[in-house]
Amino acid sequence: MIAFCGYANTDLVVSVPVLPVAGARVQATAVDWGDGGMAANASVAAARAGAEARFAGVVGTDRTSEAFLGALRADGVDTAWTALTGVLTTAVVLVTPDGERSIISQDDAVTPDHVHRIALATAAAGGLLYLDGYRFPAAADALVDTMVRSLVDLDGCEDPEAAQRALSTVDHVIVGRDLADRLFGNADHTALAADYDVHLAVTGGALGWWLHTPTGETHHGRALDVAVVDATGAGDCFAGSYCAELDRGATPAAAATYAGIAAGLSCTRPGARAGAPLRPEVLDLMHRSPTSDEEPSCA
Numbered sequence: 514m515i516a517f518c519g520y521a522n523t524d525l526v527v528s529v530p531v532l533p534v535a536g537a538r539v540q541a542t543a544v545d546w547g548d549g550g551m552a553a554n555a556s557v558a559a560a561r562a563g564a565e566a567r568f569a570g571v572v573g574t575d576r577t578s579e580a581f582l583g584a585l586r587a588d589g590v591d592t593a594w595t596a597l598t599g600v601l602t603t604a605v606v607l608v609t610p611d612g613e614r615s616i617i618s619q620d621d622a623v624t625p626d627h628v629h630r631i632a633l634a635t636a637a638a639g640g641l642l643y644l645d646g647y648r649f650p651a652a653a654d655a656l657v658d659t660m661v662r663s664l665v666d667l668d669g670c671e672d673p674e675a676a677q678r679a680l681s682t683v684d685h686v687i688v689g690r691d692l693a694d695r696l697f698g699n700a701d702h703t704a705l706a707a708d709y710d711v712h713l714a715v716t717g718g719a720l721g722w723w724l725h726t727p728t729g730e731t732h733h734g735r736a737l738d739v740a741v742v743d744a745t746g747a748g749d750c751f752a753g754s755y756c757a758e759l760d761r762g763a764t765p766a767a768a769a770t771y772a773g774i775a776a777g778l779s780c781t782r783p784g785a786r787a788g789a790p791l792r793p794e795v796l797d798l799m800h801r802s803p804t805s806d807e808e809p810s811c812a
Contacts, residue, residue: 514564514565514566514567514635514638514639514640514641514760515556515559515564515565515566515567515640515641515642515643515756515757515760516567516569516594516631516634516635516640516641516642516643517552517553517555517556517559517566517567517568517569517570517643517753517756518552518569518570518623518627518628518631518632518642518643518644518648519550519551519552519553519555519570519623519643519644519645519647519648520550520551520552520553520570520602520618520621520623520645520647520669521549521550521552521553521568521570521571521572521581521595521601521602521621522549522550522553522601522602522603522604522618522619522621523546523547523548523549523577523581523601523602523603523604524546524547524548524549524603524604524605524606524745524785525544525545525546525603525604525605525606526543526544526545526546526547526606526608526745526784526785527541527543527544527605527606527607527608528541528542528543528544528545528608528609528610529541529542529607529608529609530542530609530610531609532607532609532613532614532615533607547784547785547786547787548581548584548585548785548786549604549606549745549746549785549786550570550602550604551645551666551668551669551748551749551752552568552569552570552643552644552645553568553570553581553585553590553786554746554749554750554753554785554786554789555643555666555749555750555752555753555756556568556585556590556643556753557585557588557590557753557786557789558749558750558751558752558753558754558757558775558779558786558789559753559754559756559757559760560588560589560590561588561589561789561790561791561792562753562754562757562758562771562775562791562792562795563757563761563792564756564757564760564761565591565760566589566590566591566753566757567590567591567592567593567594567640568582568585568590568591568592568594568595569594569595569596569631569635570595570596570621570623571595571596571597571598571599571621571622571623571627572595572596572597572599572600572601573597573599573600573601574597575600575601577601578597578600578601581601582595588786594631594634596622596627598622599621599622599623600622602618602619602620602621603619604616604617604618604619605617606745606785608743608745611741612741612742612743612744612780613744614743614744614745616745618669621647623647623648625651625652625654625655626655628644628648628651628652628655628656629655629656629659632655632656632659632661632663633659633661635661636659636660636661636662640661640662640760641662641663641664641756641759641760642656642661642662642663642664643663643664643665643666643752643753643756644663644664644665644666644683645665645666645668645669646665646666646667646668646669646670646675646676646679647669647670648665649665649667649670649672649675649676649678649679649682650672650674650675650678650679652665652679652682653678653679653681653682656682656683662684663682663683663684663685664683664684664685664686664687664752664755664756664759665679665682665683665685665686665687666687666688666748666749666752667679667686667687667688667689667692667693667696668687668688668689668692668748670692670696671695671696672696673695673696673697673698676688676696676697680705680709680711680713681709683711684711684712685711685712685713685714685755685759685765686711686712686713686714687714687716687748687751687752687755688713688714688715688716689715689716689717689718689748690715690716690717690718690720693715702715702723702725702731703725703729703731705725706725706726706727706729707725707727707728707729709727710727711727712724712725712726712727712765713725714751714755714765714769714772716748716751716773716776717736718736718744718747719736720736721733721734721735721736721773722734722736722751722769722772722773724765724766724769726765726766732766732769734769734770734773735773736773736777737773737774737777737778737798739777739778739780739781740781741780741781742780742781742782742783742788743780743782743783743784743785743788744780745784745785746779746784746785746786746788746789747776747777747779747780747788748776749785749786750772750775750776750779750788750789751772751773751775751776752772753789754768754771754772754775754776754789754795755768755769755771755772757771758771758772770799771795771796771799774795774798774799775789775790775795778790778794778795778798
């Protein structure tokens with residue numbers, strides 16, 4: 514079981530010819546609404562990979578929140594651990610024709626106390642806890658003495674000290690390559706993983722992914738050669754798929770191999786969540802077009 518504790522939001526997706534700079538006026542080519550949020554998107558990716566996924570964020574009691582949770586349930590995600598004590602936040606997503614995007618997000622009501630309660634419940638169930646990068650450094654204290662297996666996707670974390678707290682707290686860290694450079698500077702990622710006793714997965718879009726282990730090993734997977742339609746949610750798909758494979762019992766390297774292919778496939782379809790593939794699609798492509806030397810976790 515995996516508990517996904519973090520963002521849920523409504524996405525206002527605006528298609529634009531180019532990402533605007535300060536003071537620029539850009540004409541939108543399309544405006545759409547959809548469901549999003551890092552943790553919610555990742556929970557759907559995990560459910561489509563066959564995992565028992567539970568969304569454990571915070572929304573409201575209004576019709577929009579209920580419709581949001583209903584969509585999660587329709588994808589096989591359990592929402593019983595979702596708190597109804599806040600509001601469903603909104604994110605504005607700007608997407609260009611080549612799939613690049615910028616996101617403006619709104620703060621949510623996931624408090625350290627909420628993280629602590631979910632961590633205890635997840636540990637009691639023998640599950641894996643997912644957190645997004647917005648939770649740190651506060652989540653580091655919330656996880657103390659919970660004994661929960663945990664993972665953080667550092668997307669959303671812009672504070673190097675908060676990132677270091679995450680590295681020292683959780684078992685698995687996922688971070689985009691550009692963000693890793695901002696957070697960790699010129700630090701050697703293999704050394705970071707060993708120093709903090711953590712599995713550190715660095716994703717690089719078209720460059721593929723790297724997994725650095727606590728024992729000093731580095732694994733690399735190539736990116737799928739695909740025509741990118743929309744990269745929104747690809748990182749969430751990687752994180753959710755990686756969690757699903759870990760929960761299934763795969764090695765971290767095999768989990769990253771699966772997640773890399775799932776994330777690549779997600780870029781070929783529009784939407785932050787709709788593109789997350791089903792497990793048979795990923796396994797079929799893994800066997801036909803392997804992107805690393807790692808073996809699938811199961812047939």
